[in-house]
Structures are given as structure tokens and as C-alpha cells.
Amino acid sequence: SSVNQIKQCFGDTELYPSIEEKAANLLYFITKNHSFVDGNKRIAAACFLYFMEQNKALLKPDGTSIIDNAALAALTLFIATSKPEEAGIVKQLTISILNRNK
Template sequence: MSHNFHATPEDVATLLKVVTDYTYALDILDQYDHQVLSISNTTEEELYKINYKEAMWAINGLREKFGGSALFGNEKDESFQGSLAAIYQTFDGQYVYPSIEEKAANLLYFVVKNHSFSDGNKRIAAFLFVWFMEKNSILYRKDATKRIADNALVAITLMIAESKPEEKEMIIMVVVSLINSAN
């Protein structure tokens, strides 16, 4: 196979622009491939602690806004309360998930995976994830742009839904890397 491509100055400029614009994403993928992804650039100061009563109020508001079925947000059991409690677990007096980003990522994960509702689990999980981030002042950057785009929110929610339980730790690190202050 012959490689007779001769790059023009425009080709080089385009390559450099794309590589520069997506360096962070490409680094995350490289760290993932080499299993060296870690949690960094996170926010410790918690402004808001999610609770069951307010979360259910928000889910009902979501149903009204989007005209969900009667089954939307209908709890099948008490696992949703368990998901909320799980993000505040402590061990030896320390949070298992110390940063807001880790709590948000685990909230998304638990609500998707626990299937607590008869209908709308992924939408509810994605909504609570961004709502929790907003209530903790990390959903938007200083320039008021979204820290996580709609397409990324859909992709990570579906990635979680399709993932195997043994992949949880790595998936949480990917999600945190996509919402941390470096992104």
C-alpha cells in the first residue's frame, strides 16, 4: 500500500487545530487505555446535599414538563433512597466519594443501574446528575457555558446503562474526568 499523501500547509494547520482543541479528550482516552485514569481537579466544597423529598419533588416537576406517563418516576421499591444515601457513605469518618464530582458521577451511576422507577430511569438519572451539579455550582463554567454538553450527557448515561458492574470504578473515573474543572 502506497502512502503518497503530501500535506499542504492547510492540512497541517487543520491537524494542529483539531489535536489542540481535543487534547484533553485524547489524553483521557489514552489514560483509559493504559488503565492509569485517576480522579483529579475536583471540587471539595459542597454547597448542596441532595435529599429524597426534594429529589422526588424535582422528578415530579420533570414529569410535568415532559408529559411523562403515570409510570414515569413511579418508585418500584426503596432503592432510590438507597442510591441517594450511597453517595454520602463514609468509611472511618471520611466520605467514600469526597468530591462533588464523585458524588455526582455515583448518583448518575446508581440511579441508572438500580432501576428504581417503573419508567424514566435514564432520564431521571441524567436530570438528577446535572441538577445536583447545578445546585453545587459546578454545572456551568465561569463563562456560563455548560461543563457537560447534551451529547456527552446522553453518551455517558447510555455508557453506564450498558456497562458491566465490574467496570464501575473505571466508568466513575471517566465521568469525573468529563465533568471536572480541567474539562
């Protein structure tokens, strides 16, 4: 269910229209929904990287990654320790980081 949440629509309008919004929400949902017995943060980060790579959004024009391993680890830990009422802010911060690094 965490993966399918990024495909939600209201009528013909996607709730998460951009790749960055989908990626941020994917990372958030897998991290916070505890879909797995163990390894939720690692799996969330791997799914995030796979999603970004499949959508040709992982690399900048110069060939470097849009987010390095340390930043992704810190962001995933930040999401994991965030409070449910902070979800919107946390997702928006993630989107902002991705857009800043293009």
C-alpha cells in the same frame, strides 16, 4: 437508596469527597439500580444536572455548561450498557470528563 449512597462515610471520611465523585456516582447508581419502573436514564440525567447545579458545579467560569446534552445522553447510555465489573472504570471516566471540562 441510590441518592443516599453518595453520602456514605467510613468513620469521618467521606467515600466520595468531591462534587465530581458524588455526581458521577449519583449518575451511575440511579442509572444502574433501576429504582424506577421506567425512565431511569432520564431521571438519572436530570438528578445529575440538578445536583451539579445545586452545588454550583454545572457551569464553567464562562457560563457554559460543564457537559452538553448530547455528551450527558451518551455518558448515561454508556453507563446503562456497562457491565457491573466495569463500575470503577466507568465512574472514574465520568469523573475525568467532569474534571476535564472545568
